[in-house]
Amino acid sequence: MDPETDRLISQGAHFLGVTKKDLVAEAVRMYLEQRREELKAGMVEAMRVLDGSLRSDVALLTGLTVEEIDAVGGIDE
Structure with a gap:
């Protein structure tokens, strides 16, 4: 993954109070649901x-x- 995307994930996870892994997992689920x-x-x-x-x-x-x-x-x- 590119550094900018990693930075966004890190910031998002921090401010949402979740792990990076959990943020990415939920984001992928939502993305696939939207594009079902x-x-x-x-x-x-x-x-x-x-x-x-x-x-x-x-x-x-x-x-x-x-x-x-x-x-x-x-x-x-």
């Missing part, structure tokens, strides 16, 4: 891409389409 729909959309898209094949795993991990993978020689399943 985006998170859900990303998970749904990942599940749509995955079909149980190695090719779909590679596509998800690399960001390549199945067609792009096939164009460069494909994957032996």
Whole structure:
């Protein structure tokens, strides 16, 4: 984490009377809760891409389409 962010966390934790760890944990929970729909959309898209094949795993991990993978020689399943 960059020094400025660490400084903000330290100050926030101090003035709220909590540990840095607790502040970060609560902040992450709140952030993810606020972005729940985006998170859900990303998970749904990942599940749509995955079909149980190695090719779909590679596509998800690399960001390549199945067609792009096939164009460069494909994957032996």
